[in-house]
Amino acid sequence: GNTHTMRHFGMGDVRGALTGWHVTAEIPHMRNEAHSLLGIITFQLTGSYARYDKTLRRFFMTNTMYGLDFSEDPAAPDFPTNPIIIGNGATLMSNAGDRKGQGMWSGRMTDISLAIQTPVSQLFPGAYTGSIIWNLISGPV
Numbered sequence: 001g002n003t004h005t006m007r008h009f010g011m012g013d014v015r016g017a018l019t020g021w022h023v024t025a026e027i028p029h030m031r032n033e034a035h036s037l038l039g040i041i042t043f044q045l046t047g048s049y050a051r052y053d054k055t056l057r058r059f060f061m062t063n064t065m066y067g068l069d070f071s072e073d074p075a076a077p078d079f080p081t082n083p084i085i086i087g088n089g090a091t092l093m094s095n096a097g098d099r100k101g102q103g104m105w106s107g108r109m110t111d112i113s114l115a116i117q118t119p120v121s122q123l124f125p126g127a128y129t130g131s132i133i134w135n136l137i138s139g140p141v
Contacts, residue, residue, distance in 0.1 A: 020140035024090035030130035047079030
Protein backbone atom coordinates (compact mmCIF):
# COMPACT_ATOMS: atom_id res chain seq x y z
CA GLY A 1 0.00 0.00 0.00
CA ASN A 2 0.90 3.65 0.00
CA THR A 3 3.10 4.86 2.83
CA HIS A 4 3.13 8.53 3.74
CA THR A 5 5.70 9.59 6.28
CA MET A 6 4.70 13.26 6.40
CA ARG A 7 1.44 15.21 6.20
CA HIS A 8 0.69 18.93 6.64
CA PHE A 9 -2.30 20.95 7.73
CA GLY A 10 -2.67 24.69 7.90
CA MET A 11 -4.86 27.40 9.30
CA GLY A 12 -5.04 31.15 9.15
CA ASP A 13 -6.57 33.74 11.44
CA VAL A 14 -6.96 37.14 9.83
CA ARG A 15 -10.09 38.17 11.75
CA GLY A 16 -8.24 40.69 13.92
CA ALA A 17 -10.33 39.66 16.93
CA LEU A 18 -7.42 38.06 18.88
CA THR A 19 -9.90 35.66 20.52
CA GLY A 20 -7.91 32.52 19.74
CA TRP A 21 -8.98 29.26 18.10
CA HIS A 22 -8.29 25.53 18.12
CA VAL A 23 -8.05 22.78 15.51
CA THR A 24 -9.23 19.21 16.03
CA ALA A 25 -9.00 16.05 13.94
CA GLU A 26 -11.29 13.02 14.15
CA ILE A 27 -11.40 9.67 12.37
CA PRO A 28 -14.88 8.24 13.06
CA HIS A 29 -14.05 4.81 11.61
CA MET A 30 -11.90 2.78 9.24
CA ARG A 31 -13.97 0.29 7.27
CA ASN A 32 -14.08 -2.03 4.33
CA GLU A 33 -17.37 -3.18 2.81
CA ALA A 34 -18.52 -5.06 5.92
CA HIS A 35 -16.00 -4.67 8.76
CA SER A 36 -14.36 -1.98 10.89
CA LEU A 37 -10.94 -1.59 12.47
CA LEU A 38 -10.02 -0.21 15.87
CA GLY A 39 -6.71 1.56 16.17
CA ILE A 40 -4.56 4.49 17.16
CA ILE A 41 -2.67 6.76 14.78
CA THR A 42 0.48 8.17 16.36
CA PHE A 43 2.82 10.84 14.97
CA GLN A 44 5.16 13.65 15.87
CA LEU A 45 3.66 17.12 15.40
CA THR A 46 5.69 20.25 14.67
CA GLY A 47 4.29 23.75 14.26
CA SER A 48 5.64 26.61 12.15
CA TYR A 49 4.67 29.68 10.20
CA ALA A 50 2.98 29.16 6.83
CA ARG A 51 4.46 31.35 4.09
CA TYR A 52 2.69 31.72 0.75
CA ASP A 53 4.83 31.78 -2.40
CA LYS A 54 2.91 33.76 -5.05
CA THR A 55 5.07 32.46 -7.91
CA LEU A 56 4.59 28.78 -7.04
CA ARG A 57 1.08 29.39 -5.67
CA ARG A 58 1.54 27.23 -2.59
CA PHE A 59 2.31 27.43 1.12
CA PHE A 60 5.62 26.49 2.70
CA MET A 61 6.55 25.87 6.32
CA THR A 62 9.15 28.23 7.77
CA ASN A 63 10.52 28.62 11.29
CA THR A 64 11.35 32.31 10.80
CA MET A 65 9.13 35.07 9.48
CA TYR A 66 9.49 38.87 9.69
CA GLY A 67 12.54 38.41 11.94
CA LEU A 68 10.67 36.28 14.49
CA ASP A 69 11.52 32.69 15.34
CA PHE A 70 8.44 30.47 15.70
CA SER A 71 9.69 28.89 18.94
CA GLU A 72 10.10 32.34 20.55
CA ASP A 73 6.99 34.03 19.13
CA PRO A 74 4.54 34.75 21.99
CA ALA A 75 1.66 34.84 19.46
CA ALA A 76 2.42 31.36 18.07
CA PRO A 77 -0.16 28.63 18.71
CA ASP A 78 0.62 25.37 20.48
CA PHE A 79 0.91 22.10 18.56
CA PRO A 80 0.58 19.27 21.12
CA THR A 81 1.37 15.74 19.96
CA ASN A 82 -1.72 13.67 20.77
CA PRO A 83 -2.60 10.35 19.11
CA ILE A 84 -5.81 10.10 17.08
CA ILE A 85 -7.87 7.20 18.40
CA ILE A 86 -10.17 5.86 15.70
CA GLY A 87 -13.82 6.18 16.73
CA ASN A 88 -13.01 8.06 19.95
CA GLY A 89 -13.98 11.64 19.08
CA ALA A 90 -11.92 14.70 18.26
CA THR A 91 -8.22 15.12 19.09
CA LEU A 92 -6.68 18.54 19.73
CA MET A 93 -4.11 19.31 17.01
CA SER A 94 -3.42 23.01 17.60
CA ASN A 95 -4.52 25.61 20.12
CA ALA A 96 -4.18 29.40 20.07
CA GLY A 97 -5.06 30.94 23.41
CA ASP A 98 -6.43 34.43 23.94
CA ARG A 99 -4.40 37.05 22.01
CA LYS A 100 -2.56 34.28 20.11
CA GLY A 101 -2.77 32.71 16.67
CA GLN A 102 -3.19 35.79 14.47
CA GLY A 103 -1.56 34.97 11.11
CA MET A 104 -0.89 31.89 8.99
CA TRP A 105 0.29 28.64 10.60
CA SER A 106 1.22 25.12 9.58
CA GLY A 107 1.41 21.78 11.36
CA ARG A 108 3.59 18.92 10.11
CA MET A 109 2.92 15.32 11.14
CA THR A 110 5.91 12.99 10.79
CA ASP A 111 6.66 9.42 11.90
CA ILE A 112 3.02 8.51 11.26
CA SER A 113 1.96 5.00 12.18
CA LEU A 114 -1.25 3.04 12.72
CA ALA A 115 -1.44 0.52 15.55
CA ILE A 116 -4.37 -1.80 14.83
CA GLN A 117 -6.15 -2.83 18.03
CA THR A 118 -8.80 -5.08 16.52
CA PRO A 119 -8.34 -8.65 17.81
CA VAL A 120 -6.80 -10.96 15.20
CA SER A 121 -9.90 -13.17 15.23
CA GLN A 122 -11.95 -10.15 14.05
CA LEU A 123 -9.65 -9.10 11.18
CA PHE A 124 -10.84 -9.73 7.65
CA PRO A 125 -8.97 -9.26 4.37
CA GLY A 126 -9.66 -6.21 2.26
CA ALA A 127 -8.87 -2.55 1.91
CA TYR A 128 -9.97 -0.44 4.88
CA THR A 129 -10.49 3.28 4.39
CA GLY A 130 -11.28 6.22 6.63
CA SER A 131 -11.47 9.99 6.48
CA ILE A 132 -10.11 12.65 8.79
CA ILE A 133 -12.63 15.31 9.82
CA TRP A 134 -10.84 18.59 10.50
CA ASN A 135 -12.49 21.35 12.55
CA LEU A 136 -11.27 24.92 13.08
CA ILE A 137 -13.17 26.32 16.05
CA SER A 138 -13.22 29.93 17.24
CA GLY A 139 -11.87 30.28 20.77
CA PRO A 140 -9.14 28.34 22.60
CA VAL A 141 -9.57 25.07 24.47
